[in-house]
Amino acid sequence: MSENSANIGVVGLAVMGSNLARNLASREGNTVAVYNRSRAKTDELVTEHPEAGFVPAFSYEEFAASLQKPRTAVIMVKAGRATDAVIESLVEVFEPGDIIVDGGNALFTDTIRREKAVRETGINFVGMGVSGGEEGALRGPSIMPGGSDESWVTLGPILTSIAAVAEGEPCVTHVGHNGAGHFVKMVHNGIEYADMQLIAEAYDLIRRGTGKTPAQIADVFAEWNRGELESYLIEITAEVLRQVDADTQKPLVDVILDQAGAKGTGAWTVQTALSLGVPVSGIAEATFARSLSSHAEQREVSRGLPGPADDAQSNWTVEDPEAFIEKIRLALYASKIVAYSQGFDEIRAGAAEYDWKIDLGAVSKIWRGGCIIRAQFLNRIAEAYDTETELPVLLTAPYFVEALQRAQAAWREVVATSARVGIPAPAFSSSLAYYDGLRADRLPAALIQGQRDFFGAHTYKRIDKDGTFHTLWSGDRSEIEAEDTH
Numbered sequence: 437m438s439e440n441s442a443n444i445g446v447v448g449l450a451v452m453g454s455n456l457a458r459n460l461a462s463r464e465g466n467t468v469a470v471y472n473r474s475r476a477k478t479d480e481l482v483t484e485h486p487e488a489g490f491v492p493a494f495s496y497e498e499f500a501a502s503l504q505k506p507r508t509a510v511i512m513v514k515a516g517r518a519t520d521a522v523i524e525s526l527v528e529v530f531e532p533g534d535i536i537v538d539g540g541n542a543l544f545t546d547t548i549r550r551e552k553a554v555r556e557t558g559i560n561f562v563g564m565g566v567s568g569g570e571e572g573a574l575r576g577p578s579i580m581p582g583g584s585d586e587s588w589v590t591l592g593p594i595l596t597s598i599a600a601v602a603e604g605e606p607c608v609t610h611v612g613h614n615g616a617g618h619f620v621k622m623v624h625n626g627i628e629y630a631d632m633q634l635i636a637e638a639y640d641l642i643r644r645g646t647g648k649t650p651a652q653i654a655d656v657f658a659e660w661n662r663g664e665l666e667s668y669l670i671e672i673t674a675e676v677l678r679q680v681d682a683d684t685q686k687p688l689v690d691v692i693l694d695q696a697g698a699k700g701t702g703a704w705t706v707q708t709a710l711s712l713g714v715p716v717s718g719i720a721e722a723t724f725a726r727s728l729s730s731h732a733e734q735r736e737v738s739r740g741l742p743g744p745a746d747d748a749q750s751n752w753t754v755e756d757p758e759a760f761i762e763k764i765r766l767a768l769y770a771s772k773i774v775a776y777s778q779g780f781d782e783i784r785a786g787a788a789e790y791d792w793k794i795d796l797g798a799v800s801k802i803w804r805g806g807c808i809i810r811a812q813f814l815n816r817i818a819e820a821y822d823t824e825t826e827l828p829v830l831l832t833a834p835y836f837v838e839a840l841q842r843a844q845a846a847w848r849e850v851v852a853t854s855a856r857v858g859i860p861a862p863a864f865s866s867s868l869a870y871y872d873g874l875r876a877d878r879l880p881a882a883l884i885q886g887q888r889d890f891f892g893a894h895t896y897k898r899i900d901k902d903g904t905f906h907t908l909w910s911g912d913r914s915e916i917e918a919e920d921t922h
């Protein structure tokens with residue numbers, strides 16, 4: 437170990453940490469100190485990558501001593517208690533002005549708590565969302581740092597050097613203070629859930645409606661990837677569908693157990709949205725669809741439940757497969773617009789609640805490369821926010837209105853067909869219901885207000901005069917002015 441020789445350090449050398457450390461080491465001017473709780477990972481990384489010129493440390497003291505001041509360390513350990521344990525150890529050996537960065541998938545409220553606690557020691561704490569999986573960490577992820585402006589001065593150039601580049605621009609921006617980075621990363625993952633579920637529903641409808649094989653559907657997705665749906669998720673869907681299982685020679689997708697896992701960020705996005713009062717129905721349906729799929733026992737006892745009366749499901753095929761596929765494409769695009777619009781809504785609401793100044797256009801730009809939801813489409817979102825920074829509903833931007841207009845008939849037909857033949861398409865149908873709710877002149881919420889006033893004297897407002905009112909339901913049913921109790 438050589439003293440003060442590294443300008444940045446990484447703690448936690450599992451797949452993400454070691455790849456991020458290699459990425460950092462590969463950039464001009466960086467010398468990277470590395471530390472892992474158990475020594476074996478450090479030894480392995482340093483031995484396997486002599487070209488990186490790592491400075492290995494085997495204690496937190498050595499790690500701190502190997503770093504130039506202000507010391508900057510990125511933690512990449514299992515999110516949760518491990519993160520707290522590492523922070524505690526680093527705080528003991530770091531000094532005021534140093535920077536601790538948590539690059540794990542922390543819950544943003546934990547990041548807010550940690551930032552507050554660490555700040556009291558004079559050390560800077562930055563919660564940083566990193567997307568792109570292990571490949572992204574190595575070659576260039578999309579990076580969503582929060583934390584103070586002061587930390588960004590030191591961190592900005594380093595992160596800019598390792599981030600993915602999209603259309604010449606680095607996929608990193610200082611998202612906002614304290615937990616803003618992890619908040620935005622959480623919503624990114626929520627949108628990813630919705631996008632994946634929509635793609636899965638599109639695949640299912642095409643397969644069952646046209647009888648095409650997974651390999652043939654792979655061609656459909658590859659074709660879609662050349663148009664407005666171009667994205668990493670569409671691209672890898674084609675790859676997965678084309679894969680043949682070596683053991684059985686069947687399409688791999690047919691031998692994979694149909695129970696989707698989840699690591700919790702989708703659920704966090706939905707829980708947070710519920711607290712903020714933001715309807716992220718596409719993300720919620722996608723998260724619930726994964727839960728439903730993994731309830732094997734419930735699915736088993738429910739298999740024999742009645743379906744469409746005329747056996748429509750088992751006999752269903754479409755007359756014109758190519759026309760049907762185009763309708764699915766349009767429905768997918770429209771539903772995707774809804775999912776992203778809802779996700780950006782959640783970021784806006786989070787920013788208002790936690791007092792962050794988040795540039796939504798900049799967020800959409802840093803998602804164009806490196807991350808799982810990278811897509812052409814994000815340019816359109818950036819344009820929408822560039823034109824109107826405070827756009828209240830993303831899908832009302834002219835470009836999206838045109839796309840939604842084009843998709844109207846197809847979207848409705850796809851949702852209606854799925855209901856008629858009994859094929860679940862929760863993300864397609866909830867996106868459409870949200871869209872219709874949003875554009876409705878009047879909603880039956882008026883009736884709900886009446887019901888609430890009836891059983892709980894919760895009061896209501898009127899459309900024709902100011903004030904708050906209550907009907908004396910158990911009295912003479914006349915209306916009185918009342919205190920606003922919501």
Ligand SMILES: NC(=O)c1ccc[n+]([C@@H]2O[C@H](COP(=O)([O-])OP(=O)(O)OC[C@H]3O[C@@H](n4cnc5c(N)ncnc54)[C@H](OP(=O)(O)O)[C@@H]3O)[C@@H](O)[C@H]2O)c1
Pocket residue numbers: 448449450451452453472473474477512513514515517518519521522539540541542566567568569570
């Ligand atoms: N995998 C992905 O695609 C991905 C993408 C984005 C973000 N992330 C996030 O990146 C972080 C790292 O992910 P990963 O998959 O590389 O690793 P991981 O499996 O989540 O965590 C393993 C690492 O955590 C360390 N660790 C566990 N408990 C510890 C403790 N009490 N004290 C110190 N170190 C401890 C382990 O050290 P030992 O070797 O000593 O056990 C090991 O280095 C996670 O927060 C993850 O959510 C992952």
